[in-house]
Amino acid sequence: xxxxxxxxxxxxxxxxxxxxxxxxxxxxxxxxxxxxxxxxxxxxxxxxxxxxxxxxxxxxxxxxxxxxxxxxxxxxxxxxxxxxxxxxxxxxxxxxxxxxxxxxxxxxxxxxxxxxxxxxxxxxxxxxxxxxxxxxxxxxxxxxxxxxxxxxxxxxxxxxxxxxxxxxxxxxxxxxxxxxxxxxxxxxxxxxxxxxxxxxxxxxxxxxxxxxxxxxxxxxxxxx
Amino acid sequence: xxxxxxxxxxxxxxxxxxxxxxxxxxxxxxxxxxxxxxxxxxxxxxxxxxxxxxxxxxxxxxxxxxxxxxxxxxxxxxxxxxxxxxxxxxxxxxxxxxxxxxxxxxxxxxxxxxxxxxxxxxxxxxxxxxxxxxxxxxxxxxxxxxxxxxxxxxxxxxxxxxxxxxxxxxxxxxxxxxxxxxxxxxxxxxxxxxxxxxxxxxxxxxxxxxxxxxxxxxxxxxxxxxxxxxxxxxxxxxxxxxxxxxxxxxxxxxxxxxxxxxxxxxxxxxxxxxxxxxxxxxxxxxxxxxxxxxxxxxxxxxxxxxxxxxxxxxxxxxxxxxxxxxxxxxxxxxxxxxxxxxxxxxxxxxxxxxxxxxxxxxxxxxxxxxxxxxxxxxxxxxxxxxxxxxxxxxxxxxxxxxxxxxxxxxxxxxxx
Numbered sequence: 001x002x003x004x005x006x007x008x009x010x011x012x013x014x015x016x017x018x019x020x021x022x023x024x025x026x027x028x029x030x031x032x033x034x035x036x037x038x039x040x041x042x043x044x045x046x047x048x049x050x051x052x053x054x055x056x057x058x059x060x061x062x063x064x065x066x067x068x069x070x071x072x073x074x075x076x077x078x079x080x081x082x083x084x085x086x087x088x089x090x091x092x093x094x095x096x097x098x099x100x101x102x103x104x105x106x107x108x109x110x111x112x113x114x115x116x117x118x119x120x121x122x123x124x125x126x127x128x129x130x131x132x133x134x135x136x137x138x139x140x141x142x143x144x145x146x147x148x149x150x151x152x153x154x155x156x157x158x159x160x161x162x163x164x165x166x167x168x169x170x171x172x173x174x175x176x177x178x179x180x181x182x183x184x185x186x187x188x189x190x191x192x193x194x195x196x197x198x199x200x201x202x203x204x205x206x207x208x209x210x211x212x213x214x215x216x217x218x219x220x221x222x223x224x
Numbered sequence: 225x226x227x228x229x230x231x232x233x234x235x236x237x238x239x240x241x242x243x244x245x246x247x248x249x250x251x252x253x254x255x256x257x258x259x260x261x262x263x264x265x266x267x268x269x270x271x272x273x274x275x276x277x278x279x280x281x282x283x284x285x286x287x288x289x290x291x292x293x294x295x296x297x298x299x300x301x302x303x304x305x306x307x308x309x310x311x312x313x314x315x316x317x318x319x320x321x322x323x324x325x326x327x328x329x330x331x332x333x334x335x336x337x338x339x340x341x342x343x344x345x346x347x348x349x350x351x352x353x354x355x356x357x358x359x360x361x362x363x364x365x366x367x368x369x370x371x372x373x374x375x376x377x378x379x380x381x382x383x384x385x386x387x388x389x390x391x392x393x394x395x396x397x398x399x400x401x402x403x404x405x406x407x408x409x410x411x412x413x414x415x416x417x418x419x420x421x422x423x424x425x426x427x428x429x430x431x432x433x434x435x436x437x438x439x440x441x442x443x444x445x446x447x448x449x450x451x452x453x454x455x456x457x458x459x460x461x462x463x464x465x466x467x468x469x470x471x472x473x474x475x476x477x478x479x480x481x482x483x484x485x486x487x488x489x490x491x492x493x494x495x496x497x498x499x500x501x502x503x504x505x506x507x508x509x510x511x512x513x514x515x516x517x518x519x520x521x522x523x524x525x526x527x528x529x530x531x532x533x534x535x536x537x538x539x540x541x542x543x544x545x546x547x548x549x550x551x552x553x554x555x556x557x558x559x560x561x562x563x564x565x566x567x568x569x570x571x572x573x574x575x576x577x578x579x580x581x582x583x584x585x586x587x588x589x590x591x592x593x594x595x596x597x598x599x600x601x602x603x604x605x606x607x608x609x610x611x612x613x614x615x616x617x618x619x620x621x622x623x624x625x626x627x628x629x630x631x632x633x634x635x636x637x638x639x640x
Contacts, residue, residue, distance in 0.1 A: 007553070008606055008610050008613065009553065010605060012603035013603070071604075074608040075606060076597055076605040078603070143469055146469075146475075147388070147471075148392060148393070150393045151394065152396075
């Protein structure tokens with residue numbers, strides 16, 4: 001008479017995964033305000049935004065651990081458990097990069113040279129756009145489960161991933177331009193700062209790379 | 225004469241206790257998904273379950289009750305000492321009831337069907353003699369325990385695969401759902417009605433020809449489908465919650481269907497599980513009243529009604545709580561999934577009821593849910609728990625048998 005019917009359902013990872021990507025995106029989104037503050041030299045504000053980023057990154061981390069804990073090997077799911085865990089991992093890395101890059105800038109109180117400031121903000125914004133598109137795509141996960149990973153919903157998500165790829169290509173172009181612009185002025189800057197500026201550009205670009213990898217992981221789910 | 229009253233009184237108490245337990249716990253399986261998905265309020269669910277459990281028990285519960293009453297033991301062996309059959313059936317009821325009580329306290333997944341069949345086989349084989357058991361019939365029953373989840377799983381797979389193809393994977397799932405769901409409603413209503421008319425109604429004294437039966441079933445099912453179609457047309461998309469594919473609203477369309485399948489499931493459950501409580505009671509009553517053990521004795525309808533009432537009382541007293549708890553936990557079983565599982569399980573169980581086979585409703589439903597899962601319909605099923613549920617009868621049968629043997633010797637010593 002004990003009612004075990006209720007217990008045969010494992011906890012579904014779908015909504016937690018969507019929540020996780022949302023936190024990861026909100027974490028990267030803070031970078032826009034952070035760099036605006038940094039460029040303006042307003043380090044108090046930059047510090048407080050950096051705190052928010054750290055908080056969100058922690059939140060994403062905790063949720064990641066919780067999702068993993070609730071995905072035992074005995075679960076029978078429509079898509080391989082490993083692919084979902086990989087998706088979770090790259091989502092988490094978007095938040096990690098946002099934390100890394102803001103930590104580095106704040107720690108060294110790095111000034112972005114005025115010559116490249118506008119271009120730099122444009123680049124950051126585009127990387128955040130990529131994370132946003134990744135969020136939009138992952139947020140279709142519940143609908144994909146409903147449709148059983150076939151048919152019209154798959155085409156819908158595929159087109160979202162294509163858009164994500166376009167944004168990522170944009171960030172690549174912007175990154176190349178930004179490097180060129182920095183190269184043009186680098187002789188007037190301190191060599192150590194220049195090295196770190198290149199590092200910042202690279203780390204920020206990785207947010208878009210991770211967003212793109214979120215798309216790749218989703219695509220893998222679609223092909224099952 | 226006094227002894228007879230004691231026997232009937234005891235059997236009624238034990239039988240009603242079993243029926244109460246069945247109503248309190250197992251009925252939740254049929255109604256919880258409908259409540260969890262908000263297709264029904266809890267009050268509506270209890271009302272619907274009460275009506276359909278009762279109808280199932282009375283209209284279609286006769287065959288399985290006959291099996292429990294006189295299909296497992298060879299009643300001819302008791303012709304010269306009918307009181308032994310009474311002791312045995314009392315012991316079986318008490319054994320199954322005790323085991324279920326212990327198991328539910330411990331949270332073990334135990335089937336009422338397995339308990340009672342194990343108990344009856346136990347007292348007969350050990351207390352009376354190895355050949356007092358109709359082993360052929362018992363073999364068929366055990367086979368049905370394996371076949372029923374498989375059948376339900378297969379049907380559920382086919383139904384849900386058709387839902388995916390016709391509705392969920394289409395460019396406009398909402399329009400497709402509104403178009404096809406009435407047919408599924410028809411299918412659900414038709415299956416249960418037809419089996420009931422063909423197999424059940426003889427027990428209440430109605431005999432219809434095959435052609436009339438089919439016509440009647442078609443008529444009833446078509447009217448239910450029309451009512452459903454009207455309700456479905458009224459459903460409008462919710463812009464705030466819906467995404468592009470309107471799956472939220474699509475699920476609400478399936479919610480209408482789920483009301484029908486939940487009622488079918490309650491009906492099926494009543495038709496099969498009432499026998500676990502009332503089969504032994506019926507045996508005791510007929511023997512005690514007439515003093516003879518006969519294959520031909522007719523099952524009085526009021527005994528089935530008694531079982532039905534017991535189930536409804538269980539539902540009314542504890543069912544609310546159980547339905548609410550289970551409903552919260554099985555939100556993964558959204559109406560588009562839940563209906564497929566319920567329709568498959570109800571069909572399988574109703575056919576088993578018509579054939580007189582006591583099957584486990586929970587196992588059958590779990591089989592159906594796995595079928596939906598095989599069609600990639602469920603986000604996460606915990607296979608460990610599924611394994612534990614299916615393995616439970618391996619322990620339940622010997623325990624039920626052992627307890628029943630103990631009680632049997634106790635009654636032999638104590639009762640007049």
